[in-house]
Amino acid sequence: MTLEINSALVKELRQKTGAGMMNCKKALQETNGDFDEAIKALRQKGLASADKKVDRKAIEGIVSSYIHTGGKIGVLVEVNCETDFVARHTDFQDFVKNLAMQIAASPEVIYISINDIPEEIFLAEKEVELKKDDLSNKSDEIKEKIILGRVEKTLKTLSLLNQPFVRDPNITVEELIKGQISTFGENIKISRFTRYMLGN
Structure with a gap:
């Protein structure tokens, strides 16, 4: 409990x-x-203290890539920081490589954050949950809470920041990034990514 x-x-x-x-x-x-x-x-x-830095401008950074063994999955990711000094740091570059590997290992992930998911996807998922039979005997208030909980759980599977980090499943990608913000003393954010799958 x-x-x-x-x-x-x-x-x-x-x-x-x-x-x-x-x-x-x-x-x-x-x-x-x-x-x-x-x-x-x-x-x-x-x-x-990491959250205090998330509103600061991050316009430096790097674009990194990861090609999965066998060459059938590839990822490009842009990660921003505040200074070129941090962007050139080996630890920062390794961190970005790990993020690219994370994206390759998370085929369901489409968005960086749950906040980036369009409202129509939220509404479509809510509609699916509304039609499930196991909620028929619940009150409207309880039903709404259950539906929102289920929808949030589904949407989190689409969000990169909500994924357990592949190298340490005890933390999420968001917590990993905040750890790096604390380490480097700069705002760090994932700007965009593209996943390539052979044949798709």
């Missing part, structure tokens, strides 16, 4: 660390509501 966390505590942790609301809530749940331990957990994951 998931521990219910007070929203005021989540807000306080966010103000203290600069990490996102969902990451703060998750940290508090994982530490059974222990505020200091939650701060430590966020710092260890590199999430504290």
Whole structure:
């Protein structure tokens, strides 16, 4: 059973660390509501203060590629940072290579973020869920919550940032990026990607 966390505590942790609301809530749940331990957990994951940098302009960066063994899948990805200094850093370039490999390993992923998914896809998925028989005996309020939960779960499979990182499934790609933001002290964002599959 998931521990219910007070929203005021989540807000306080966010103000203290600069990490996102969902990451703060998750940290508090994982530490059974222990505020200091939650701060430590966020710092260890590199999430504290990373969110403060996400609005800064990132116009430098690199385009990197990954060709899967056998040459049947290829990926091009553009990842931006704030300075050419970071763009030329070996660790940054390795990180971008890992992102390209992640995209190659995630055939269902079409969008960078769940926020990029067009509303018509959301509505179409909602329509599919509305027609499922297992919801017929539920109240409208419960039905709506279940439907939205299922739709969100489906849409997350299409979003790169929501994928478990292939080299460490305990973190998402979004958490990986925030860790890099914390490491380099610059905003880092995935700008675009293209996946090529032989014959498609």
